[in-house]
Amino acid sequence: MTVLPDDGLSLAAEFPDATHEQWQRLVEGVLRKSGKEASGTAAEDALSTPLEDGLRARPLYTADDSAPEPGLPGFAPFVRGGRAEGNTLGGWDVRQRHTTADNAAVLGDLENGVTSLWLAVGEQGIPVASLGRVLDGVYLDLAPVVLDAGSEVEPAAGELLRLYEERGIAREAARGNLGADPLGFAARTGAEAFDFAPVAALARRCAEEYPGLRALTVDALPYHEAGGSAAQELGASLATGVAYLRELTEAGLGVEQAAGQLEFRYAATADQFLTIAKLRAARRLWARVAEVCGAPGGQVQHAVTSPVMMSRRDPWVNMLRTTVATLAAGVGGAESVTVLPFDHALGLPDAFARRIARNTSTILVEESHLSRVIDPAGGSWYVERLTDELAHAGWEFFQHIEQQGGQAAVLASGSLREDLATTWAARSAKLAKRREPITGVSEFPNLAERLPERAPTPAEPSGGLPRVRRDEAYEALRARSDAHLAATGSRPRIFLAALGPAAAHTARLTFASNLFQAGGIEPVTEGEFADSGATEACLCSSDALYEEQAADVAGELRSAGAGHVFLAGRPGQYPGVDAYVFAGCDAVAVLSATLDRMGVS
Structure with a gap:
């Protein structure tokens, strides 16, 4: 340890250390000023944020928030x-997904930053x-292919x-994944039985024969896309x-071969923090499984930006989401990352959308230097504690599945x-009440x-678990x-x-305008009601002016x-007022009923 000379610039040397109890008293x-009485840990709990899986993000974390040693x-x-x-050796693998036989798009991606290909092959792609035509001109010994x-x-x-074999690729140079995932396919399609023998043979x-090629993918996206939480995704x-x-x-493979x-x-x-913690927790949990099985514990991870979070309205906001x-996937340690194009929810991406998708990784790696630091x-x-709590929640859901007979059984029974x-x-319910806002959809729609x-896009497999989106309830209203x-x-x-001056009505006028536009209802703020073309109205002002007017x-x-x-x-007793809209009201229910009354089918 290097001892620095005393330069007379000691930082906070004259101040005593602050304690957790002092902070709680300030809270x-x-x-108390906001009308809430709470003390000690109850005061701290009042500022915490509930997460899924029974977890909570607390307002303050200290060295006392213990977590198991994460290792090296x-x-x-x-x-x-x-x-x-x-990911310090050149960053993560930038993996682009393709669903159509567009060789030019494939080559364009590889020439401009993409390092591996994820190809949807078969009836839905x-x-x-x-396949040979799509991969024409691709250096298969340099670009891994995932099916x-x-x-x-x-x-x-x-x-x-x-x-x-045809192109003379040395077997040790072939890299990628053949993509066999019979349980994932069953989750997507509802198929009840599968023959594992061909998968085992692959x-x-x-x-x-192919040390750099894997045969199976454990795809957790079907469970995420069906509305599952982070712990449910981990457990499944x-x-x-x-x-x-x-x-x-x-089938005769050694446990080390099988895990590989x-x-x-x-x-x-x-x-971002939940994603970081999820990827870290996933590696810890699989290490525990591997330890019990007597296999190497490393988990190879491919992260995909969530289709659930992608909006169809104001799709350019998806660039910020992805x-x-x-960033979270890279910080969380994923070896490969697929960035879905911002127009993913609208159909096949164009060249600009694919460019933005691949450049997202390039900017984070090359310009933000995100890959220069390990973990x-x-x-x-906060992250260490969240990782630990999420690992326990994921393990509990895994045990819940195993107690019911395993993954195939819970898929067949419908319990999953x-x-x-x-x-x-x-x-x-949170989305409907805008407790979880969607920018450009439930907030600030245009x-x-x-x-x-x-x-x-080619039709996705169907018949199994549903595919949900955060924007689906609002999208239905906008479609009407x-x-x-x-x-x-x-x-x-x-x-x-x-009612009244701008200072009195602006905040609630803005609130009401955003709320009704989220349902595709155009607000009219100028002129008289009789000239507005509207059949319903909303009063916007302060509580004091409401009492008067x-x-x-x-x-x-x-x-x-x-x-x-x-x-x-907030609801009150005002003659002539039929309903109230306020922060936390069920916006979807309000908007749906309003469209019904307006005769909008």
């Missing part, structure tokens, strides 16, 4: 990374017979291996991985679907926007408004009646033809 004072990067329990060097072939794993894998061939992935280990070892054939795929969301998610979040009391649906219902037009605009030439309207103005609006009168504010 008590702040809460590249060593068990692999919390700090699956590789000792992390690129025809198996077209997603669903039920056509055997022919797709056979075609890729044939291409390696795994054996990869283990014996562990149960799937364990099921594959059992099948492979029963698995790659895990997780969703990365714009909740940037935060990609950048390591040592953060029910668990995921319960989680999504709770989250949907009714005048012109959405980019995209060709439709769009249909009304197409049929009548105008959107449904509501008149916002501002709300009843009279509501009566005047009624006389002018308003069939329904809202008031922007």
